[in-house]
Amino acid sequence: MAVDPTFTSHPSAISPHHHQHTPPIPALQDPCSGDDDDDDDDEQVDEDDEDDCLYDEQQDLFQNELPDFTSSTSSFNRMQRRTSVSAESMTPSSREHRFIKTVVPKSAAQHDRIQSAIQTNFLFRHLDEMQYKDVINAMTEKQVEPGETVIQQGAVGDFFYIVESGHLDCYIDQERVTTYQAGGSFGELALMYNSPRAATIVATTRCVLWALDRVMFRGILMEHTSAKRRMYESFLTDVPILASLDAYERYKIADALESVAFEDGQTVIEQNAVGNNFYLIESGVAVFYKMDANGVQREVNRLTKGAYFGELALLNDSPRAATVIAEGRLRCATLGKKGFNRLLGPVLDILKRSSINYVKVMQSASE
Incomplete structure (x- = not known):
C-alpha cells in the first residue's frame, strides 16, 4: 500500500x-x-x-x-x-x-x-x-x-x-x-x-x-448510508430470521449489505464451489438444484422474498451444498463472510439449527 x-x-x-x-x-x-x-x-x-x-x-x-x-x-x-x-x-x-x-x-x-x-x-x-x-x-x-x-x-x-x-x-x-x-x-x-x-x-x-x-x-458517504438504511429498514424487519434483532443491529446489517441482481437462468452459486457470501432475497425466485448419485441435477427447493441462503458454507467452512439459479429476475442483498460472522452473531445459533434441518431436506431430496 x-x-x-x-x-x-x-x-x-x-x-x-x-x-x-x-x-x-x-x-x-x-x-x-x-x-x-x-x-x-x-x-x-x-x-x-x-x-x-x-x-x-x-x-x-x-x-x-x-x-x-x-x-x-x-x-x-x-x-x-x-x-x-x-x-x-x-x-x-x-x-x-x-x-x-x-x-x-x-x-x-x-x-x-x-x-x-x-x-x-x-x-x-x-x-x-x-x-x-x-x-x-x-x-x-x-x-x-x-x-x-x-x-x-x-x-x-x-x-x-x-x-x-x-x-x-x-x-x-x-x-x-x-x-x-x-x-x-x-x-x-x-x-x-x-x-x-x-x-x-x-x-x-x-x-x-x-x-x-x-x-x-463524508457527506457523500453518509447520505448514501442514510438512504441505504431507509431502503432496507422495512425489508429487514420482514425477514423472520432477523426478528430477534433490535433496530440498531438491523441498521448495522443494512450498512453492510450490497444489492446484486441476477437475470433469468443466471447461476447465483454453484454446488461444491467455495462460499463467500450470504444472500437475502429482496425479490424474485431462487431455485435450488442438487446433483444426485447418478450425476443428474434435480430441483430440491425454491425460495422467494424474505428467505435466505448461502449460510451453510459460511457456518461450516464447507463447499456450497447446492446450485442456485435465478428464475426470472432475482435481486438479493448480500453479506460477505466477515460481515456475516460479525453482524449475525446474535442469530448464528438459529441459523445453525435451521441449517441442520436444511441439510436433511437436501439429502433426502437427492436420494
Whole structure:
C-alpha cells in the first residue's frame, strides 16, 4: 500500500515497494495490519487485509455518525482505533446540516482520468456508481506553481489530491522518496482522519490538481448510508430470521449489505464451489438444484422474498451444498463472510439449527 502523507504512525516501517500510479513509493505499516513479512505473497495478503481493515474503519466513522442509530459511547470507542480522527460531526438527516452536493464542471477526458486514478484506491474501491459520480463531481481544480508546497509534513490536512498534470516530489524528513505525476494521487487518509501529514509534497513543475475535502466526502458517504438504511429498514424487519434483532443491529446489517441482481437462468452459486457470501432475497425466485448419485441435477427447493441462503458454507467452512439459479429476475442483498460472522452473531445459533434441518431436506431430496 502506498504511503499516505496524512498518516504518521510507524515511520520505521517505510520501505520502497508499492504504488499504483507512480514510481515506487514507501509503504507505511498500518495498525490494522500484521507484522512485516519478507514473502511477497504474504505482503499482498497483508495489504488486502489492511485495505479491508481501513475500509471497516471508514464505515464505522461515517455510519456511526448517523444520529438515530448510534450511542455516543460506542461511537467514541470505535473511533479510538486511531490516535487522531476527524472532529467534524455531520448528520445528513438534520435540517441544519443538510448535505448539498457540489458539481464542478469537468470535460469527459478529465472525468475519465479522475475515475481511473481513484478506482483502485482502497478508500474508493467500495463506492457504488452514484457515489463515484458524486465524488468526481465534487472535486475542485487547484493550480500549483513550481516550488509550491501542496502539503507539509506534520501539518493537519483536509484534502485528497489527484494529479491532472505536472510533477511533484514527495519528501519524508527532507529526503525525497518518490515523485507524483499525471494519474497519481496522495492524501487519501485526510478524508478519514484529522491526522498530521506524514510527508511533504512539493511541485517541481506547474501542476493542475483535483482536490476533494473531508467534509464533502463524508457527506457523500453518509447520505448514501442514510438512504441505504431507509431502503432496507422495512425489508429487514420482514425477514423472520432477523426478528430477534433490535433496530440498531438491523441498521448495522443494512450498512453492510450490497444489492446484486441476477437475470433469468443466471447461476447465483454453484454446488461444491467455495462460499463467500450470504444472500437475502429482496425479490424474485431462487431455485435450488442438487446433483444426485447418478450425476443428474434435480430441483430440491425454491425460495422467494424474505428467505435466505448461502449460510451453510459460511457456518461450516464447507463447499456450497447446492446450485442456485435465478428464475426470472432475482435481486438479493448480500453479506460477505466477515460481515456475516460479525453482524449475525446474535442469530448464528438459529441459523445453525435451521441449517441442520436444511441439510436433511437436501439429502433426502437427492436420494
